[in-house]
Amino acid sequence: MLTRKNAKNGEELSILGFGCMRMPTSGGSIDEPRAIAMIHSAIKEGINYFDTAYIYHNGKSESLLGKALLGGYREKVKVATKLPPFMVNKLENAQKIIAKQLERLQTDYIDYYLLHMLTDKPMFNRLAALGVMEWLEKLKEEGTIRNIGFSFHGSKTDFELIVRAYPWDFCQIQYNYLDENNQATKSGLQLATKLGIPVIVMEPLRGGKLVTHLPEEVKRTFSSYDPKRSPVEWALKWIWNHQEVNVVLSGMSDEAQLADNIRIACSSEANALSDEELKLFEHVKEVMMTKTKIPCTSCGYCMPCPAGVDIPGCFSCYNDKYLLKDKMVRFRYLQTLGALSVKPANASQCTSCGKCESHCPQEIAIRKQLKTVSREMEGIFYKPIVGSLRRILKLK
Numbered sequence: 001m002l003t004r005k006n007a008k009n010g011e012e013l014s015i016l017g018f019g020c021m022r023m024p025t026s027g028g029s030i031d032e033p034r035a036i037a038m039i040h041s042a043i044k045e046g047i048n049y050f051d052t053a054y055i056y057h058n059g060k061s062e063s064l065l066g067k068a069l070l071g072g073y074r075e076k077v078k079v080a081t082k083l084p085p086f087m088v089n090k091l092e093n094a095q096k097i098i099a100k101q102l103e104r105l106q107t108d109y110i111d112y113y114l115l116h117m118l119t120d121k122p123m124f125n126r127l128a129a130l131g132v133m134e135w136l137e138k139l140k141e142e143g144t145i146r147n148i149g150f151s152f153h154g155s156k157t158d159f160e161l162i163v164r165a166y167p168w169d170f171c172q173i174q175y176n177y178l179d180e181n182n183q184a185t186k187s188g189l190q191l192a193t194k195l196g197i198p199v200i201v202m203e204p205l206r207g208g209k210l211v212t213h214l215p216e217e218v219k220r221t222f223s224s225y226d227p228k229r230s231p232v233e234w235a236l237k238w239i240w241n242h243q244e245v246n247v248v249l250s251g252m253s254d255e256a257q258l259a260d261n262i263r264i265a266c267s268s269e270a271n272a273l274s275d276e277e278l279k280l281f282e283h284v285k286e287v288m289m290t291k292t293k294i295p296c297t298s299c300g301y302c303m304p305c306p307a308g309v310d311i312p313g314c315f316s317c318y319n320d321k322y323l324l325k326d327k328m329v330r331f332r333y334l335q336t337l338g339a340l341s342v343k344p345a346n347a348s349q350c351t352s353c354g355k356c357e358s359h360c361p362q363e364i365a366i367r368k369q370l371k372t373v374s375r376e377m378e379g380i381f382y383k384p385i386v387g388s389l390r391r392i393l394k395l396k
């Protein structure tokens, strides 16, 4: 297994991290014997970074990982887990959550602790105002957590604001060849690196959609170059080609995926792809673009929107609904467009001021298209459901 050094603390982290959100299941619950055997096998093959969260597998992921790491495995690996901001309205909530996490994980320290799924700067400000950052620093001083970070789904602008807002030990972003200009983007990855903040990458295969729902033309393009190299291998190698990336998390659901990911990780150095191979991705992206409903390239020239709409983010989710046949896309829409954050960025926030349209090099009728996105992605239930959730969670 190849490793890369964490630029902040010097730890050698395996370039492949084990994402514990898609573990094998049986009858709706985690298949414990299989999941534990996979974790042990991963450690034997050199994976030393395990990523879970308070909410994964309805709270069972942390417990499973804790159980799997008994018997001397805990000391061999780094455990990352996350605090769910939407469950934190006062510091006491966060204190109770981490106590539960330590209990579930059967450990007295967490190596990498993240604020889960920040989507915009006001969300970070809200937590900071509750005293969360000072509390995390105290936990770090005591040794209960060792590194403070955040995971991010939101716009490039908000990523830049958040990454500069605090001396983070690390961050976690969604990044793959389709998202080079989406969410944190390549420039966000480079900015974090410039600031000395190690980057962990999630969603390298967009939840598997870059494999299962890849257009036939794209599959042919990949296989015409090298019939032995699978779409998974192309996608992972593209990410590891970036030397700025420390660890790529893969949510592996069975033994074959684990073995395949390990095989690929063992031969994926940074800057290893040739110019010809990189050009292939440009062609693949062009093909994908011709199949998208709204030809948004996520260039961001239309941003910022005075009403807070994440215009490229809205179009990206909408396009995925058709391009990748993503059944979870409505959830992703809720998640990434700030339904439960201080400043929602979904399509129906648009006030039709028209400020954005003259900046769009693709000449997209942004106002009209946002209405379509709002109709299809939000429908009539979005406002009452999100409104109720926001009231329950006491969000303004």
Ligand code: SF4
Pocket (backbone or CB within 6 Å): 304, 305, 306, 307, 308, 309, 311, 349, 350, 351, 352, 353, 354, 355, 356, 357, 366, 367, 370
């Ligand atoms: S038209 Fe809508 S999306 Fe465009 S800048 Fe105005 S409020 Fe924002």
Ligand code: SF4
Pocket (backbone or CB within 6 Å): 295, 296, 297, 298, 299, 300, 301, 302, 303, 311, 312, 315, 359, 360, 361, 362, 363, 364, 366
């Ligand atoms: S300017 Fe146009 S192409 Fe660029 S992000 Fe905005 S809508 Fe998309």
